[in-house]
Amino acid sequence: MVLPGSNVVVGPCAGDARIKEVEFVKSSSRAKDCPKDDRPEFAILGRSNVGKSSLINSLVRKKEVALTSKKPGKTRLINHFLVNRSWYIVDLPGYGFAKASEAARMDWSSFTKGYFLNRDTLVAVLLLIDASVPPQKIDFDCANWLGRNNIPITFVFTKCDKMKAGKGKRPDENIRVFQELIRQNYRQHPPWIMTSSVTGLGRDELLLHMSQLRNYWNQ
Ligand code: GTP
Ligand code: MG
Numbered sequence: 001m002v003l004p005g006s007n008v009v010v011g012p013c014a015g016d017a018r019i020k021e022v023e024f025v026k027s028s029s030r031a032k033d034c035p036k037d038d039r040p041e042f043a044i045l046g047r048s049n050v051g052k053s054s055l056i057n058s059l060v061r062k063k064e065v066a067l068t069s070k071k072p073g074k075t076r077l078i079n080h081f082l083v084n085r086s087w088y089i090v091d092l093p094g095y096g097f098a099k100a101s102e103a104a105r106m107d108w109s110s111f112t113k114g115y116f117l118n119r120d121t122l123v124a125v126l127l128l129i130d131a132s133v134p135p136q137k138i139d140f141d142c143a144n145w146l147g148r149n150n151i152p153i154t155f156v157f158t159k160c161d162k163m164k165a166g167k168g169k170r171p172d173e174n175i176r177v178f179q180e181l182i183r184q185n186y187r188q189h190p191p192w193i194m195t196s197s198v199t200g201l202g203r204d205e206l207l208l209h210m211s212q213l214r215n216y217w218n219q
Helices: 052-060 102-118 137-148 171-183 203-218
Strands: 022-028 041-046 078-083 087-091 122-130 153-158 192-194
Touching: 041 052, 041 102, 052 078, 052 087, 052 122, 052 153, 052 203, 078 102, 122 137, 122 203, 137 153, 137 171, 153 171, 153 203, 171 192, 192 203
Parallel strands: 041 087, 041 122, 122 153, 153 192
Antiparallel strands: 022 078, 078 087
């Protein structure tokens, strides 16, 4: 069965996807300082303001587990949340924050790149793409960098509720164009899924997909 609003096929590996409890563990400013244990984790990555923290709150069904803001640049550290005492969700600072100084941007890349390259327990990166705006080069640059470093990604389209996107085109059109561009770069199309933190669209599907990835990883 293919999950609605995605290209994810559910197989025998899909397990219990429910989130029963979530606990904030710590904020780290360096990859070295992240929790040291062998529980699997998912990193939430994407442009500043794409909805990373909102997605985490939607997945765990709590309003303010991860702090959100209308102003970009709210999340500045690597934040670990422990789910069901068995796996982590990691909220990361956004990239492409135009107002950040050059030095702050360089700092972002060295510290998050350090995290990606050294985190053995990373199951996959959920790369969030704003579906309410046309495809952005910076998102492809990021996807390509992760691909070159063999880090598995799932594209998570956010803000799919914004059907009458002001300036941009409609989300379904933006997603179509985005996927067309991805197809030119990947032999195998990575998993993708449509979500909205406002309506809850795709929440259960994404949790099921993550449970499947965890179970593969655990094997
Ligand atoms: P940084 O931490 O600054 O990198 O941002 P972030 O990616 O964590 O974004 P955040 O979750 O703080 O959300 C940014 C803004 O987008 C907030 O005003 C949210 O309310 C809004 N937003 C997030 N997700 C959605 C969504 O699914 N639909 C709509 N309509 N708005 C959303
Ligand atoms: Mg955030």
